[in-house]
Amino acid sequence: DVKVTQSSRYLVKRTGEKVFLECVQDMDHENMFWYRQDPGLGLRLIYFSYDVKMKEKGDIPEGYSVSREKKERFSLILESASTNQTSMYLCASSLWGGNEKLFFGSGTQLSVL
Amino acid sequence: RKEVEQDPGPFNVPEGATVAFNCTYSNSASQSFFWYRQDCRKEPKLLMSVYSSGNEDGRFTAQLNRASQYISLLIRDSKLSDSATYLCVVNYPLPGTASKLTFGTGTRLQVTL
Numbered sequence A: 001d002v003k004v005t006q007s008s009r010y011l012v013k014r015t016g017e018k019v020f021l022e023c024v025q026d027m028d029h030e031n032m033f034w035y036r037q038d039p040g041l042g043l044r045l046i047y048f049s050y051d052v053k054m055k056e057k058g059d060i061p062e063g064y065s066v067s068r069e070k071k072e073r074f075s076l077i078l079e080s081a082s083t084n085q086t087s088m089y090l091c092a093s094s095l096w097g098g099n100e101k102l103f104f105g106s107g108t109q110l111s112v113l
Numbered sequence B: 001r002k003e004v005e006q007d008p009g010p011f012n013v014p015e016g017a018t019v020a021f022n023c024t025y026s027n028s029a030s031q032s033f034f035w036y037r038q039d040c041r042k043e044p045k046l047l048m049s050v051y052s053s054g055n056e057d058g059r060f061t062a063q064l065n066r067a068s069q070y071i072s073l074l075i076r077d078s079k080l081s082d083s084a085t086y087l088c089v090v091n092y093p094l095p096g097t098a099s100k101l102t103f104g105t106g107t108r109l110q111v112t113l
Helices: none
Strands: A004-006 A010-013 A019-021 A023-025 A031-038 A042-049 A064-070 A073-078 A087-094 A108-112 B004-006 B011-014 B019-025 B033-038 B045-050 B055-057 B060-065 B070-075 B084-093 B099-103 B107-112
Touching (some): A004 A087, A010 A019, A023 A031, A073 A087, B019 B084, B045 B055, B045 B060
Parallel strands (some): A010 A108
Antiparallel strands (some): A023 A073, A031 A042, A031 A087, B019 B070, B033 B045, B033 B084, B084 B107
């Protein structure tokens, strides 16, 4: 089975801190995604990547950046965390560009105080 | 108008009942459609893809109506273990060969004794 691992299940940070969320997948998938999930708003796409060193903005990229230096790892960076970035962050991967099936990590609940 | 719309519910049904969810989407160019299931405090997981001709997987039936731009999920003989949030997911084509998945906010199902 594909495994997508997110580095932390719960994270508490202070306003203004730089935050790194790490995601690793073990099935050689080409595509990786970062979503955030908020009550009443569902999953919203922040950034995605179709290849190493490649990134594309999703629907809500403001305040975030990403890094994909290796195929298996996709990092989400909050340059200066703000309280409105308190959310559940979900990383996902898929085999190829058809987005046929997404495999999700178990999520990181980030609280920014 | 939201790209993907679902009734948030909750749908409270007794065990053994049949329940149906609908989902509408706004982009007529969408090519792929899916239902994901998300248990409380867990990550979403693919339940089934939705094909033009309709498809069935055990107690679950998915249908697509391209003319009216909606998809549906029918659950027969509901079980307690079916209690979850069901996410409607639509593939949106992007410039070039890329595409992205857009999630609805989900419909919550609670099956009771």
